[in-house]
Amino acid sequence: GRLPVCSSQVIEEAEVGHSRLVMVAEFDREALLEESGNISSEAIWRTTEIRSLKPNWTSFRDARLIEDRDAQLLIRFQREPLHTQGALMSEDSQAFCLAFLTILKNVNNEESMQYLLTTLDELMKDSRDVAKLFKQMVGSRMDPFSVLTDLMSKPDDLVAARACNVVVHFINAGLVPTENSVRSLMDFVRTETQRDSKHKKFCFLAILSVLQALLRDHERRIVFYEAKGLHMLIPLLKNHNGNTQLIYQVCHCIWLLSYTNEIKPRLADMQIAAILTHILKQVQKEKVVRMILGTFVNLISEGEMVNVLSVCGAHRLLENMKQRTWNDEDINSDMDTLLEKVSLNVETRSNFDDYSKEILSGELEWTPMHRSIAFWDKNVHKFLEKDMTVLKTLLEYIKPGTSVENKTIAIALHDVGEFVRAHPSGKALVTKHGAKPYIMHHLTSHDQSVNKEALLCVQKLMCH
Template structure:
């Protein structure tokens, strides 16, 4: 799947397109504005000439009078308060830029003369009351920023990205797909990808995806992940976010081919663009952990007209197949823990695993232990809490200084907090973990635990 062209195709023709058609049909009586001395003769003459010109004549006008065009558009926008007319002007500007991307330069040239930035005229419009005006201005800003010769930087960019995040987070606006389209356009530019990640934009994307949004918004948000993963350095940074589990959940349930296609492309980018072998392996393990391999095998049985889908399935099957062969029990455990989706897989109950690997939970400044204790604090899934409590107990049982480490990380108190949990398996595993944290005679406890675990159902029933 090629980045060129795909981004433009992805900006949806949604509610904004329907409203724009309605706005275009309501021609403005410029003469009345001139008579009311609200606009100048110069601006009136230009706009009347420009709006009736065909595509070829428009290009000629813009080549000769680009500065006048920008000046007239911005003067009209600034001096007319009637919302319907402002909507018309913005639609005319958006149409002009959409016809030819190079036309953004008329605003850059004009802004340079007036010592402004091209988007400075449109950013204040994001605070207007009328939703069509706001979102048409947002579209124009995205086009200027993505197609222009200068990059949007500093406070302007921060303001625009924060506005996008707020709009996506609320998801209440009927124009939310338009907002997503603006982000898609911005993220085709490498510098904006880094700025978006720095602005905590990935958490915003995963939050939207986990919020059961419609398939079109799913597609757009995953498209943004696909774009981010074109930058090798960002592939490293994206490891910090639960991108793979978020995409995997949708991958299992999606019935829309366009959504499946973009998820496959995003997965492929994460594996293909990552510069570090360790990063590629981590993504592959996360996909295996999230049962992507099984879904790929199912999809491989089907026929697709789109060659990209077939190619991506083959690529992913091959890469994940290689990773499965290299998979150690510790890799499997580490991947499961990082996904935050603990289940009673065999490694948790394996005495051999804990004997050989407990000390490895200390690696990278206790990275895995910190994740384990964090799950005890933030998860609301009883199974995850029960498994996490069990694992804390096994760690302190097999690592001599484990009790002190768990106490320093706040894990002891977190386990104790779950001793009165409403779920009986959580209570049971928290109780066992606390016993392991307290006791000094391991041999005695080992015998006690053995007899306790054999009577687990009875214990659970009484608790």
Template sequence: MSNSSPDPSRKRKGRKKKPTPRRKQQRPPPLYPAGGGLFGHPVMDHAELTTEQVLKRDIPWESYMANKLISGTCLQLLRRYDHKPESQRGPLLDEDGPSYVRVFLNILRNISKEDTVEYVLALIDEMLAVNPKRAALFYDNSLSGEDIYDPFLRLLLKGNWFVQEKSCKILTQIISARPKMQNGIVPNGEASNSKSKLTSTQDVLRGLVDWLCSQLRNPTHPNCSVPTAMHCLATLLREQYVRALFVQADGVKLLIPLISPASTQQSIQLLYETCLCIWLLSFYDAAVDYLSTTRVMPRLVEVVKGSTKEKVVRVVIMSIRNLLAKGAFAAQMIDLGLPHIVQNLKAQAWTDEDLLDALNQLEIGLKDNLKKLSSFEKYKQQVLLGHLDWSPMHKDPSFWRENINNFEENDFQILRVLMTIIDTSADTTALAVACYDLSQFLQYHPSGRIVVADLKAKDRVMKLMNHENAEVRKNALLCVQRLFLGAKYASFLQT
């Protein structure tokens, strides 16, 4: 008998003893694929079922043998194994593990009774939990003709939540343990020149990634779907092929909302595994390209500022370190104040050597990038292209002190372009930055007021003091104030 809660609607029907036709008419419509299972139960029926509860069941193996669903040999193996402690099961698996794997696979393939399917999945899950290396048993030569993936892939798509979760975790462990191709033999027992129809690893990985993404988009279980998906992805994304599948499935964006400060143990683990996935994806250029279009960096920085859990800080810092040299991430990091955050982190008493090394590398990398980002050539290119934004150099005093004389090049070409931007640009950020840069020139150049006056800048900037955008008005006012005060008093004005 099953320990799981029966379907309430079925229970009521049994008490009323209605005729079969009436019972069929009143049977609830199947809930799969909208949210149900292979066995006629809603997926949530067994949502809270635990492995321990399932393993307390007594499965009628003798009846299955009598009905020729399992063989006599299977029954003997099950009698030795079932309801035995690990101290007895361990030696059995060491001695004849592949035979037990074959028994489990045959049951999942031939028996559809829900209680039994759940029970066998719980047995396999427990077997692998005690010793993950047992996943290699599925690749024993004696199982070369078995389709070791299909039973789990099928149940992953059709079972209730307990069945789905166990199938997903087991399949993840098994496929991650597959051996490399040797002597013409590929995983799942299929010879490289074989025409058999065994499920390919590519099909399994594609099916897994699709299912995991679907759980992140529309969780089957309100509390367990996302943690389960992230736990499996943190293993699967170690493979380059899976990273490609994940990007193709538009899965990267599903991770970003999960990157936020955590407090409970469960949420900390979810955050850790999410950030671990980001770290794994940081080795794949297509994923990095997508990440650059998201708010991943502000979220990572927010996490590292507020987290005290060493493993979380480590994986975030290592992710940031990997992203430092890619795209525009370096400028983002500096804008977000990461150099100061790294200094604060280095002052803390961490024990993880990988974290300490990553912090040192990140500190050096940020310093190098700050120099590059503050170079006059980069600034000049930005101005000439009219692509002004609040990159670090604009508010870096050392940049203005070191480069103020460079503004004299080509008869103050940079200033004249800034004035053109002020006159013609419709971009409020560009207008605000242009006004600010002009005010910085007024502050740092000894003849700033004379040069700017020759450009007839006063009236042109004053027009922006009535601009509808507050940031533009603020920086236009600052520029005009410095124009009137001159360099001697300009430094007293707040920026």
């Protein structure tokens, strides 16, 4: 892969020299707007409204929740406009950071939490220097990661989401959470993403962005994997409900995992490849395409991955994708790399075992084997092996009333026709298994591809 594995350090954009890592771990608000239809940024985040709040800092002092010095600092801070608040913090960074963290930890007041988290999020979004001021607090009794992790569990989605954003800012600024903090953050993300839709969409995506930031570090990727993190990600891809931003963020996590040698063998399997290939067919967003192709490139030399991609129909898919114009250079480069590898594999490894796996998986695609005369002439006798399981499965797919996609029926009809053409007893065997009426039934199909393949199959039955 192109991403250097740097143990115990955050992978920065400059290290990678690759356009796809630019701000990838930042919370993507523009994409969120896109996902949210008519919901505006201000409607979601209420920044102006919350910034105009005037929490009563002295009341918290009077309740002995904070010191007088903290209250005076916060009053002074609140009087400043946003564009000068960062500079004010840097004048006495330790005092301001301690005051903020003390409030966030000790004061269970929604207004004050929303005000401080919103302000910190906005300040850090404009300048990483603000986030770096908190570095001196890491590992102390007021550890910023520990304080923010607790806030991420608050029932107020806005507080939880802003807390997630601030954690991401900390990591992007180079703050390194302690081992305990890493485990707490990962446990939180895993728990929250596996629950039923407790959070609003913007909060759920903010929680996922914390995982994206954490996985930029090699050691944390190992920790995540060993904690069965993939079991969390795969269901999210299966049940994305068309949420492009969710798909992107999960694919970005998998892409990051694909840079770790210890994890690559688990990623290079049929299930993940089939899911990602299916998403490529459905989603045209370049950032999603970029992540999936980048993952495939990282895994292409791993084990049987190139063979797995062939079985999943990647060859035809990539050829179709090449016909489109892509603005992202990484996409074009990765397509060329993958096409070269997969095309060579199709030529050298179109074998019956691969074909059988595809047919028995139920995930039929127009892989090159189906249309290869050489494949059929070489392998047709193998359809009689193992009690003709593969042939019987094809016939089951074309049986009227079977709940399968039209594409599966069309491919199965094509293959039954090829079996009839290539095998001396093909017609007799298909007739013996009562498949003729099945084929005739599909001549009246309203699906064009099914109708076409049924007609060709009938012609082969008549001619052989």
